[in-house]
Amino acid sequence: MSAQNTSYLKQLDGIRFIAVSLVLIDHWSDERLKFPLGFLGVCMFFVLSGFLITRILMNAKDKDEALGRSHGFSLKQFYIRRTIRIFPVYYLTIFILYILNVEPVRDKIVWCLTYSTNIYIAIHQSWLGVIDHLWSLAVEEQFYLFFPFVIFFIPSRYLVKVLFGFIGLSILLRLIFYLNGIAWMASYVLMPTCLDAFGMGGLLAYFFYHKNEKVKAFITNKLWLILSLVAYVAVVLVSKQMSEGQNIITIVFLRVFESLLSLFLVGNAAYNFDGILKTILENKFSIYIGRISYGIYIYHNFIYNFYHSSPNHPTIKVLNKLPFIANHLPLKFIFLYAITIGVATLSWYLIEKPINKWKDKFGY
Helix, strand or coil: CCHHHHCCCCHHHHHHHHHHHHHHHHHCCCCCCCCCHHHHHHHHHHHHHHHHHHHHHHHHHHHHHHHCCCHHHHHHHHHHHHHHHHHHHHHHHHHHHHHCCCHHHHHCHHHHHCCCHHHHHHHHCCCCHHHCCHHHHHHHHHHHHHHHHHHHHCCHHHHHHHHHHHHHHHHHHHHHHHHCCCCHHHHHHCHHHHHHHHHHHHHHHHHHHCCCHHHHHHHCCHHHHHHHHHHHHHHHHHHHHHCCCCCHHHHHHHHHHHHHHHHHHHHHHHCCCCHHHHHHHCCHHHHHHHHCHHHHHHHHHHHHHHHHHCCCCHHHHHHHCCHHHHCCHHHHHHHHHHHHHHHHHHHHHHHHHHHHHHHHHHCC
16 A cells, blocks of 8 residues: 555645635624635535545555454544544533533533534524534534445445435435525535535545546646636626525535535645645645644634623723724734634644544554
8 A cells, every 4th residue: 555545645734724714714704705715614624524534444444454354443443533633622612611601502512512513503594603613513523423334334346436426415405405495504504415525525535545547637637726716706606696695506506616626625735736835735834724723613713702792801902992903804813813823722732632642542
């Protein structure tokens, strides 16, 4: 098995930096941003997860078969490693918010503890305020619950068809929801309706893992990256011309084009961008932000809401007396981003990094 299959891909941390920055720009724009960059950022994370998890699981499956052992071993290792990486910071955050009596957490604690806030949003057609953003973590966790069984117990020769099936199924589900008048939030936040993003990431991983040179040539052809970007922008602009609210393009087809753009971004990063994009993605700052992006994503909404809901806090009082911060959106964004990076850095070095070392005990 080549080193390429299992090696660390540096530029993917740069992709995480771009994805989390898009989410923060969208969430912190005070509704002045009319372009759905947050949707794109989340979709990039889904495609990236599909790529990385598929790659990891295919490698584990090959090792199981080479050693003549049960796939149960790799299943156990996968879930232990995911638990070590994901649960500590998430549950610590939920615990602190519960102790502080943050209303959405207090009222929806069971949904939070079971990684099902996305299901609550879909059922009740209502967002959850300060914990809105946790829906995407719920989607990822639900994907992790079933996808290893797909990789381990479906013959590899059928995997490409299954992944294309994911794409078709999610588009079909969103269309059915739209035609039946189901609220757009259900189409947006439910795990099955997000499977086209995971499926595209999984297809990329399959061909990357098996070193398919034709697919590599296709993915790394910058013409397709440019066309996917143009198509994505065009779809967004057309959807805005159709109506102010949600329509068939935004509900059914927007994620397809977000996923395609994300596919070419992740694919080119996996095979290594060159030129200016290589410089951006391999910059030490980009790589570092990508590494701590999980913490940034979890904490960003709480930091933003604290800033806007605590006007009498001494620190906020001082900031609000500085008009070049309070009244200048780009400067306020930079300031809040710096604070979020600081909090995520503390989380990384005090909690995540030390706990992540336990993963070494549960290798494949």
